[in-house]
Amino acid sequence: MSDTGKIATAELGTGGPQVGVQGLGCMGISEFYGDTDEAAARDTLEAALEAGVTLFDTADIYGSGANETFLAPFVGAHRDEITLATKFAIERSDTDPNFRGVRNDPAYIRQAVEASLRRLGTDVIDLYYMHRRDPLVPFADSVGAMAELVKEGKVKQLGLSEVTGAELREAHAVHPIAALQSEWSLFSRDVELSAVPAAVELGVTLVPYSPLGRGFLTGAFADAGKELSDGDFRKHQPRFTGENAKANAALLEPVHKIAAAHGATAAQIALAWVQQRAQVHGLTVVPIPGTRKRSRLLENTGATRLTLTEQELRSLEPIAGQVAGDRYPDMSSTATARE
Secondary structure, three states: OOOOOOOOEEEOOOOOOEEEOOOEEOHHHHOOEOOOOHHHHHHHHHHHHHOOOOEEEOOOOHHHHHHHHHHHHHHHHOOOOOEEEEEEOEEOOOOOOOOOEEOOOHHHHHHHHHHHHHHHOOOOEEEEEEOOOOOOOOHHHHHHHHHHHHHOOOEEEEEEEOOOHHHHHHHHHHOOOOEEEEEOEOOEOHHHOOHHHHHHHHOOEEEEEOOOHHHHHHOOOOOHHHHOOOOEHHHHOHHHOHHHHHHHHHOOHHHHHHHHHHOOOHHHHHHHHHHOHHHHHOOOEOOOOEOOOHHHHHHHHHHHHOOOOHHHHHHHOOOHHHOOOOOOOOOOOOHHHHO
16 A cells, blocks of 8 residues: 555644654664664664654663654754654663663652753653653652653653553552553453543543554564574564464464455554544544554554454454463553553
8 A cells, every 4th residue: 555645644643742653662763673774774864854754752761862853953953843753761781781670750850851851952852752661759749740841841842651540549549640551452452441541531642552463564574583583682582482382373364365465564553543533433543553664654644544344344353362372471560461
């Protein structure tokens, strides 16, 4: 399916800015998915904006700040045209590359936002997310500290990632939450249990990350352990290796069948399914597929103009319930662990 023109727009949160109905996840430019051609990645950023993509998503953990630094020239050149999102909360270690801590305390939040502002070369972040929740820190403290950043003009809107419906309601009572970023795809539908209903109730936009199942739904690879480079973190994801990968690859048959019927790619069918969650659940949905290539970017945005039939949606419905393996090797920091 070919791409023509700019994508449609939607309101980010209640009373927020209009953004393209598909954003761009920038994580892979700096880390986790192997080597990057930086010139191609910069061209992809420009292609995204040309296509109507205006929500650009990063985080301070991506490349230990390198992703924010990489985006700074693009942000500076297009500051009034884009909605810039970044995140805090996941702490890394200089001595242990595998360490991942979670910090939500107010002092850390203030330290993190100042560092992000400096790396991004801007004086305001449009959407500032808590990347992961530390349940030992009350929302009155953490979201309260984020709200102070809004008052100070350093942040415009607040977001959360990987929280339950109850947590979303609790945080929203402290300060309005504009967006919830959680994994949502044909392979991952945990978010529908409680978070989606809460988002509908509160007028919170859903921002699905990994809407392409980290590339597995595209058919780009069938076994991460055998096909991907050593620097690719998908080699360690339970769903993408060994017997799990074999079982999950077989689940893609209806995706490929529907793609053929539409003259589309498997990626476009997977993204169209996510985009149509907006109509299915009655809320705003702005997925953020990541890519470093202009051609893939245009393929992804083309999915916003594809509508699946009720029969096609029914044929895709059983997939998530049959997926083998967890989303992460350690699920303890996800909303699923706290449901």
